[in-house]
Amino acid sequence: MATTQRQIDLLTGNEAVSAAVKQIRPDVIAVYPITPSTHIAEMLAQAVDAGELDSEFVKVESEHSAMATCIGAVAAGGRAFTATASQGLLYMAENIFWAGYGRLPMVAAVVNRALAPGWSIWVDHQDTMAMRDAGWGQFYVKNNQEAYDTVIQAYKIAEDHNVYFPFMVALDGFVLSHTASPVEFLTQEEVEEFVPPFNPLFRLHPSEPMSFGAISKPDEYIAMREDLMKSMERAKKVIQDVNIEFAKKFGRDWGGLIEVVGPEDAEIGIVTMSTLAEEAEVAAEQLTKEGMSTSVTRIRSFRPFPGEELAKQISKYDIAIVIDRAISFGNAGQIYIETNSALRDYDVDTKLIGTVMGIGGQDIAYGDIIERVKNLTKKA
Amino acid sequence: MVKLKELIEIEATYVGNMKGNLACAGCGLNLALRHALAALDQHALLVVPACCTSVIQGFGEGYGINAPVFNSAFAASPAVASGFARVYKKKDPSVQVVVWAGDGGTADIGLATLSGAAERDEDIIYVMYNNEAYQNTGDQKSGATPPGAVTTTSSGEKRPSKSVSRLMITHGVKYVATANTAYPLDLYDKMKRAYEEFRGHFRFIEIYAPCPAGWNVDPRYTAKVGKLAVETGYWPLYEAVDGKITLSRQGRRFLDPEKRKSLEDWLALQGRFKKIKPEFLEALRQDIDHSWEFVKKHMAE
The missing domain is CATH 3.40.50.920 (Rossmann fold)
Known part of the structure; x- marks a missing residue:
């Protein structure tokens, strides 16, 4: 591995996240602006406009719709990404649960920010903590390098058939999102080798009519929730394995769990x-x-x-x-x-x-x- | 226009909503769904918010709709559909994403989401089946409830109903049409036209769908009540392409108020208007006049 020449740049947390997302190449990116996560949306939109990134960038009218658009994209068998913070995450909440309980793997970067009122644009963890029971995985990162690495790892983990639920990557507002530090990139080949193409367990298509999220009787409902709980348990090993594989290949060990x-x-x-x-x-x-x-x-x-x-x-x-x-x-x-x-x-x-x-x-x-x-x- | 015999043949070979679904007797929306799906030639993928269709599709294996259905959060359907459409644009352009929503999900809770998808000109057919109240939860007033109609949350109100079709025309939506379950050939043609001629754009079709259970109408009169809605001038049938309205052949003559049938006779068939107060009746007439003024103002030369 020592022979691989990797690029190192001085990046803010938001830049580190968007750099990782560009290499992951989601089919759909749907983001609504909110401080302090807005730069992520801007940089990805600019990359799509410049033709550097072949994703559909959906300029939605709310966070609720940002998550809804990601939900539709994953249910169509696509890879999706969104970023938000604070009130935006709360406005998304209904669809956050829909994606979690609906077993739609995707990654959302959440730039942690306190909740109003009083308006505060600065960090605390009340926003993501409010979403802890939504059936999502939650990673909290300590620096910009880990933010970059964890976005890449999170796709691999979320899309693993033993896991198959969405993940949030939470990074502290301003302390990370707006503060630059050196970040080492993986090469595009390394990212693509590490995170294979999304292989959906199911998708909706007219060739095989079926219903997603129809009325469910209590026994069916319980079976789905038990399955989610078991998948959460299985995810622990997958998270550790992915961390070890990442450390072996790229030399950075974030501890796994x-x-x-x-x-x-x-x-x-x-x-x-x-x-x-x-x-x-x-x-x-x-x-x-x-x-x-x-x-x-x-x-x-x-x-x-x-x-x-x-x-x-x-x-x-x-x-x-x-x-x-x-x-x-x-x-x-x-x-x-x-x-x-x-x-x-x-x-x-x-x-x-x-x-x-x-x-x-x-x-x-x-x-x-x-x-x-x-x-x-x-x-x- | 499709011929009746042809439509019968098409619907005999492909049944979009199957026998034994959970619709009430005389359900207007169930008819709308049948004709709409027939027009989409097995390419439809439905996104359905909370509404009667969430219930009538049933549950478990052998559920009642012969098309893929994604049940979404109430206000989320146009955005969920956007996600589907953006992926299938590249992966399989034969898929036609359709939002199938009631009036509450469209005119009220989902209005901002609808507006966003319309503004982005997403490749979606949005169908609002209008049964003029929250019928799934038992007939509560919605923004699309007409003046004077009694619901379980209102004893009749003066305010005009919210016309989402007019709103979509002023949004600059490529193709907007009104339809009615009592006019299946016209409904089929409009769905077909939306699907074949305006692919790649946002299309909006509002279907008048009588609800015998909610409106307190004898279930055998679903078609009759629907037909009179057009013949009294209450429900103009039109298409608007790039904001220019063309009246549909089957309802064109009701542009002339002299040709319209008695509003009172139509209201008498519906329990919800049974004790309509004179001021509400006047408000309803004004609402009808207003909608025709809009139509005339936006009619193609």
Whole structure:
């Protein structure tokens, strides 16, 4: 592999996503503009206009229709892509569930942004967390390179016949979407070899009349939902396998379901996602230097939820701090709730403390995380 | 125009909506579906939002429509159809994507989606079968409910109904037509023309589809009520190509108010208008006048 000459560019997160999508060459791209994901739509539309990309770009009149257009495209046996954020994802919600429960594999880039009111264009995870039960896979990435790599991986995973449901690739608004960092490209040949052409399990066509989504009796309905649950379980292995294959071929290992960074024998664990995790890596290094041995357990796949892998990792800690960037009002942060439940499932008695940081775009630096970890461990 | 004998033969060889589907007795939409699918020569792929057609297709194996059907979210059909059309444009251009939607899904909840697909000139035939209320959920008022009609959510209102056909003409849609289940030959011809002559463009056909259950009409009068809708001048039959209206042969003479039949006699057949108040009747007349004024204004020279 060392002989392959790969291009490296300085790219924002939005540019990294659109670069990956251009190489994936979807049949249909349907996007409605919304900050901070708009650049993705612009760059893809321009690529289609310039003849660099042979996709149908559908300039829809709403996010609801963006997802609906992707739904129709996949049900016709095509590959589809959309990008959105915040209110746009919520406006899409009805069709997000339609695509998930309807088993229509596709990829949506969601640039995480807080929900109104008060208007905030900055990052938190309330938007994608609201969609966690929609039957979609959810990847949360920590940097622009991972955004690029994960869009490519997500198509391969979603279209796998053992998985066959759609995936969101979530990247933090502005922190990633508008901030440039070096991104190494795969060659077009590498992408096409890694992600084979979409081979649909079913499509609607007049040659074989059948109905999609007709009235279903409870036993049929339950069978479909059980199948989705089983597919989510199977997806865990596919995600790990794809990550390993990707790492072997292209030299980058994002951990598959979870990524652990820091000393093997760390006593303190910071459990979080996205850019907070990359910031927490710096915090952990500092804390370890100060004598508080700390590592970061980053959840990369929130759906399917890696309960077993998390429990196993957290069992090694004396104490784990879960940092959420969203809240289930009336309860707690979603990562904390779900991690807590996983510890109980696997009989892990590590002390788990939940905390919320960085909602509404509040800037979180490693110093803030160090301070929070110190305060919380002191109290415990 | 297709001959009656020919249409009977066509529909004997290909039945679009099969026996035993779940339509009510005397269902107008079921007739519309039969003739429309016959005209599309087994190339149709239907996208259906929540409406009576979601129910009458039935469920499980051997369901009641002999064409592929994608059941979509209520407001989503024109966009879902856009996705289908964009893929099949390249992969199999023989497929004709058809949105088959009721008046609530078209005039109300799906209007923005319809407008978007029309503006993009998607390669879709959009059929709005108009039974003038939310009949699937049991006759609630929609934007297309005429003045004076009693529904389960209104005891008759003065406001004119929303004409989506007129809206589509002013949207610049290539081909717009009105049809009526009581005029199957005319309906068949319009579907055929939309399919064969204006392929590649957005086409909109609004079909008047009486609903005996919702309108409180004797099921044996579905055709009679439909026919009188044209003969009273309530439902002008026309085609508009590039915004220029041509009246259809079968309804042309009702341009002249003198030739129209009694509105009251027609209303008397329908329980929903049984106790219509004089001011609502006046509103209905004004609505009819308004629609003919529009037709005259946009008629081809």
